[in-house]
Amino acid sequence: MKKSLLGGLLMGGLLLAQSSMAQSDYPTLTQIKSRAQSVASNSSAELITLTKTAGGEDIQVLKIGTGNLNEKPAIAVVGGVEGFHVLSVELALQFAESLIDQNKSALDKTTFYVFPNMSPDAYKQYHASLKYERRGNAASLDHDRDGTPGDNGYTDLNGDGLITWMRVEDPTGDYIISEEDDRVMVKADRAAGQSGQYAIYMESKDDDQDGKFAEDLTEGIAFNKSLTYKFPVFEPLAGDIPVSQPESRAMLDFLFDQWNIFAFVTFSPANNLSSPLSYNAGNARKRVLTSILEEDQKINKMVSDQYKKTVSQKAYGQNNQGTDGDFFQWAYFHFGRLSFGTPGYWTPEFKDAEGKGKSSPEANYLAWADSLGWNDVFVPWTPITHPDFPGKKVEVGGIKPFVMANPPFDQVEKIATEHTDFILALADMQPKLELHNLKVEDLGNGLSRVSVDLFNNAPLPTHSELGERSRWLRKIRVDMGIDKDRLISGDATSTIDVLGAYEKVSMSWVVRGKGAADLKVGAAHLGFINEKINL
Incomplete structure (x- = not known):
């Protein structure tokens, strides 16, 4: 018994140590899977494996809820769209x-x-011996179409285990050293009479001797560049056709079966929460929409206001409101749902003692890091001998991968808590159907009139404006459960296109005979309400 107790204590101590270690940095794929399984061990959650990537990693979704999950409004929360x-x-x-x-x-x-993670193949690069900001999965792809896949990727030229940048002295180059911070390279302003002094490349060699650098990476297709909306044809990392990979196909197949989703929250570089999208009448009238619709922009603004009340960090430099082929835009333009995106974190704006800021994101980041004493975010520019630039001065250095897009892990708990609060606030705003003022009036001769008001008791409409146009968001269905031969007026089954925020619609039927009728109203993304009516 003592031996067993001692063993249990030792095992418990080991698990606590592992847990502590797991919380010191962003999780590995093994830790992600273990934590997802732990969530799914609860009776209110189910972990579904949708497919495997080209690299053999699982694409999973946690389905969390109680009761009839498919007949409740749902929010989809998506992570890892960028590796x-x-x-x-x-x-x-x-x-x-x-x-x-x-x-x-x-x-x-x-x-x-x-x-949790739509790009596990790329995500692995964070914990790899060679770190770089990877987007593509493990599919074999010939990005430069020279007949050999992945034959000109990155090369760790200074042996530090990181892929940063290399600058080559070249009077025909486009870059100069920033006057604000000599660690930063900026484009020469030709209009102001500046001439370039450097050419800039990602840390690499010209392995295939075609005069280009890192144009044929040893990675495949980026999930967040391969969806159907504004698919970037012939661009690297996009693939030849949209939705060509197992992970994108499996996810969309799953989503098209989930009629109850009314909104998406995607953690990604795209951001319409700290700054809502702008409506453009001309682009909204195009056959292929390229603007949020007018009523949906109002919703975006309202939800954005809620986000800024809930999340304490004030956005700075966040001008990415969608890129070609990304998931954030697909969820709105091609799936008809409310779609909200946020990176969750951005480098705060740095201002010196005189209130002056920096003109580039890199200079701003380094100034902010310096102010906090972060001295491990930059690789000093170091001369190297480069085989492709004989006789030229070549230096390797720059901001380390991952640090600008991802805060130190000790900051994550607060960020996660605030974003959890926001998603729950969004759930509280969801459309809510209610039946009010139910009346049954005796008209004589065995006839009764049934009248009732259907009310959307919520700040969000039942359908986005685009969703109202889309067949992928179902209309409100009204079923009066009674024999049709007893129904004198009114429809046994009817539909309502949309109910605005705090809007009601009045309905009535004339019914012959006594007994009971069952009224059912709703849609999968709104939930269903049932009312038994005694005639």
């Missing part, structure tokens, strides 16, 4: 964990689909 954005995976995981550990009451009215 280098390791913060996004942690935010998605911590959100799922918080639902089970602290916020189970939210499951009474909302279903949540949490996709």
